[in-house]
Structure formats: structure tokens, C-alpha cells
Amino acid sequence: MRLSMIWVSAILGCAAFLAHAEGDPEKGQELAGLCAGCHGEDGNSQVPLFPKLAGQHPAYLTKQLMEFKSQKRAETTMTAMAEPLSVEDMRDLAAFYGRQKGHIETGDPHPLGQKLYNAGNAAAGIPACSGCHGPKGRGNPTAGFPSLSGQHAAYTEKALHHFKAGERQNDMNGMMRAIASKLGDSEMTELAEYISTLQ
Ligand code: HEC
Ligand code: HEC
Structure with missing residues (x-):
């Protein structure tokens, strides 16, 4: 193998590893059906007390889901929702929502x-x-x-x-x-x- 080929495969290998660590947005989209009723199809919820997830950083979303599950962030509804999810599911969901575009509200200046x-x-x-x-x-x-x-x-x-x-x-x-x-x-x-x- 030529040296440049070794570099290319090393770089591709790293990219595959990182993509995995970041979660799979397509798998996340399938799982997100469970969440759409409250957070909206694309993570832009319609109900103001349910947070928008669209455009949020994946690492933050994964942290929150892990902490709802462990009850470090105790909240009845979300603890129940996070309970059956694996860490991989959480990363996949986070990758999906992180790629969506968050809607900005319009209103008076404050x-x-x-x-x-x-x-x-x-x-x-x-x-x-x-x-x-x-x-x-x-x-x-x-x-x-x-x-x-x-x-x-x-x-x-x-x-x-x-x-x-x-x-x-x-x-x-x-x-x-x-x-x-x-x-x-x-x-x-x-x-x-x-x-x-x-x-
Ligand atoms: C029955 C409504 C409901 C469903 C279904 C639901 N959520 Fe939530 N979610 C909430 C509420 C309410 C909060 C705010 C909790 C609080 O006040 O701390 C929340 C908060 C969150 C947060 C924290 C957001 C932030 O900005 O800190 C994440 C992440 C989240 N939900 C992900 C999900 C995922 C992923 C699913 C599907 C597996 C899901 N939720 C299903 C109601 C719901
Ligand atoms: C020193 C850094 C720092 C400053 C300054 C700061 N924040 Fe934060 N904020 C954080 C961190 C870290 C978190 C995430 C906590 C976690 O991991 O759950 C956060 C979370 C939040 C959240 C929750 C977001 C969500 O989706 O649930 C809100 C709302 C917020 N901050 C508002 C504010 C406001 C308003 C101010 C100014 C008055 C402010 N923050 C100043 C570090 C900061």
C-alpha cells in the first residue's frame, strides 16, 4: 500500500468512528416518532412548555437524555420517555434533532x-x-x-x-x-x- 493510501484509510477510519460517536440521524428520525407528539416532527414543538429540540447541540441533547434517565434531571414525563432508550438511541436522536433548523419566534423587542x-x-x-x-x-x-x-x-x-x-x-x-x-x-x-x- 502506498503511504498516501494508508493516510486515506486512516482518515476514513477516523471519520467512521466519529460519525458513530455522533449518532446516526436516520435511525434517530425513526425513533423521533415517539417524541413528535410533544416536540414536533422536526423538533420544533408547537406547545410553548415543550422545548424545541431542533438545532440544539447533539452533545447537550444526549447529556439531558442520560440525566433524565438517571434522574439527575428529575422530571416525570421525560424520565419515563428516556427510560427505555440506550445511549446509542440517545445519540441517534440527538444527531437527528441537531440537524434540524430551529424556528425563531417573532415578537416585540425586549x-x-x-x-x-x-x-x-x-x-x-x-x-x-x-x-x-x-x-x-x-x-x-x-x-x-x-x-x-x-x-x-x-x-x-x-x-x-x-x-x-x-x-x-x-x-x-x-x-x-x-x-x-x-x-x-x-x-x-x-x-x-x-x-x-x-x-
Ligand atoms: C408527553 C410529552 C413529551 C414526550 C412524548 C417527549 N417529551 Fe421531551 N420533554 C417534554 C417536556 C415537558 C420537557 C421539559 C422538561 C422540564 O421542564 O424539565 C421535555 C424536555 C426534553 C429535553 C430537554 C431539552 C432541553 O432543552 O433541555 C429533551 C432532550 C427531550 N425532551 C427529548 C425527548 C425525546 C428524545 C423524546 C422521545 C423519545 C421526548 N422528549 C418525548 C415532554 C415530552
Ligand atoms: C458561566 C456560563 C453560563 C452563563 C454566564 C449563563 N449560562 Fe445558562 N447555562 C449554562 C450551562 C452550562 C447550561 C447547561 C446545563 C446542563 O448541562 O444541563 C445552561 C443552561 C441554560 C438554560 C437551560 C436551557 C435548556 O434548553 O433547558 C437556560 C434557559 C439558560 N442557561 C439561560 C441563561 C440565562 C438567561 C443567562 C444569563 C442571565 C445564562 N444562562 C447565563 C451556562 C451559563
């Missing part, structure tokens, strides 16, 4: 939410959300910061309340619990409305 999102509030000890979730809300897959842009405001607001109350405890080092504990109700509403239109 200047207070926008300001808090981009600059935080130093006096109150609230960091800028954009520091981790990015100026466009696309997050950072390597760091485990989820995409927020276009998410239903009702779900985002609920998530912030859950972090604040400690009902959701699966955030690394309690990062989101520390931040949400400093947010008031109206700030959560403003942030959630702004995030739903962010792109």
Missing part, C-alpha cells in the same frame, strides 16, 4: 431582556448570558453551553425558575443555579421573551 442578556448586571452580580451562550444565543457545544436562540419563552422561563428553586440540578458546578438565584421574576420574563426572538 430592550431590558436584551441589555441583561448582553451586559448582565454587575451591581446585582449577574453575569452576561452572552458570555457563555453567545451573542446570538447559539451556545458553545465544546463547553457544554446549550443553544438558547428561538426557544419558547414559556419553557425558558420555566427552566430559569427550576434552576432558581433547585428543582433542576444537572448544571455543571451549579453554574445556572447560581445565576438564576439572582434573577427576579420580571427579569426572567424579559430574558425569556428576548431569547425567543434572538438569532
